[in-house]
Amino acid sequence: MVVGYNTYIDLLEDLIDEEQEVISTGMTKEVDRTQLAVEAAQDGKRVAMISSGDAGVYGMAGLVLEMVAENELDLSVEIIPGITAANAAASTLGAPLMHDYAVISLSDLLTPWEVIIDRLEKAAAGDFVIALYNPKSKQRTEQIKEARNIFLKHKAPDTPVGIVRSAKRGTEEMMITDLENMLNHEINMVTTVIIGNSETFTFADLMITPRGYEL
Amino acid sequence: MVVGYNTYIDLLEDLIDEEQEVISTGMTKEVDRTQLAVEAAQDGKRVAMISSGDAGVYGMAGLVLEMVAENELDLSVEIIPGITAANAAASTLGAPLMHDYAVISLSDLLTPWEVIIDRLEKAAAGDFVIALYNPKSKQRTEQIKEARNIFLKHKAPDTPVGIVRSAKRGTEEMMITDLENMLNHEINMVTTVIIGNSETFTFADLMITPRGYEL
Known part of the structure; x- marks a missing residue:
């Protein structure tokens, strides 16, 4: 499953398979988007949360990990660095x-x-x-x-x-x-x-x- | 031509063709290395100067451009960003x-x-x-x-x-x-x-x- 802000999902168009589940949401919906992604991962799905630039710089990496920490979840999360x-x-x-x-x-x-x-x-x-x-x-x-x-x-x-x-x-x-x-x-x-x-x-x-x- | 510090050239081994000219120099030889690269480029060679991480962060991008500016050279230089x-x-x-x-x-x-x-x-x-x-x-x-x-x-x-x-x-x-x-x-x-x-x-x-x- 691929989750991200509309604009970034559009930029990825060529990389996403037709069979892949894609959830794109509007700006300022960061918390909702993270909740969707974390819940899907808890249900056993392999989820990619998309950021532009580096997810670790004002991006989605922090929010995902904050939610994992807040709820003390046992979820495996890999942060893939990018060019900020x-x-x-x-x-x-x-x-x-x-x-x-x-x-x-x-x-x-x-x-x-x-x-x-x-x-x-x-x-x-x-x-x-x-x-x-x-x-x-x-x-x-x-x-x-x-x-x-x-x-x-x-x-x-x-x-x-x-x-x-x-x-x-x-x-x-x-x-x-x-x-x-x-x-x-x-x-x-x-x-x-x-x-x-x-x-x-x-x-x-x-x-x-x-x-x-x-x- | 590929120019870089020994350790970084070693990391690139799998990406370098046998026919490619490679110049690797020791640490603290940054200015010599840049001079070699810039001179080769002036001779018409296509030269890649290698840095680890992002060449633009304490890397070789600055030194190359300083040398171009200092000598007012008309050289086309492309900086390729990396993950610092x-x-x-x-x-x-x-x-x-x-x-x-x-x-x-x-x-x-x-x-x-x-x-x-x-x-x-x-x-x-x-x-x-x-x-x-x-x-x-x-x-x-x-x-x-x-x-x-x-x-x-x-x-x-x-x-x-x-x-x-x-x-x-x-x-x-x-x-x-x-x-x-x-x-x-x-x-x-x-x-x-x-x-x-x-x-x-x-x-x-x-x-x-x-x-x-x-x-």
């Missing part, structure tokens, strides 16, 4: 994640905004390269502006910023800009934003963070 | 990276130790999940102790810690412990260490960071 959006987007931009980096989601649906703000502050003050997930949606439009203001307290306005939409999904689009100008470009729910550290530079259409080697 | 150790190790441990996380290398060969210390402080103070790369080598044995001391200023002694050696290399070993006891376990150059945030918990042999859903 930060690394997929980085490869499109060049090599921005070559030094210490922080991955932060701007979605405050499940996390208090104060916690997110504090992490943005700490990551910027520590001169981390920063990858932002869920930077903006139709409902959430202010978070990316606040995040940029926090970054500007610690990082120069010409710090390189990479914007990648639909990383590695076949319809990928990318743009390299800087902190000063980043809000002039389209940022939406399928966008990953990568902000450089103090040594990140650009060349042609590449964003590069040096590792520190003498060339 | 943090995500590979996380999948073995359960789902520790389900919330905001920081990736930090403890190697001070190319980065001043004060910069690393500052990042450890900021990441711990921001309650990030933290993945440590290059935690210890035969020469560098003190960094992991100092890192632990910094974490203990901000995190509880029973904060879960996952230790994974040779993640996904066929000889993988894993262990879940806590900040208090982490130094009692073998940590070496092929080890990735993941320290939980304030909500990370363990169940059976799993390390889980909740995303925040109501179950």
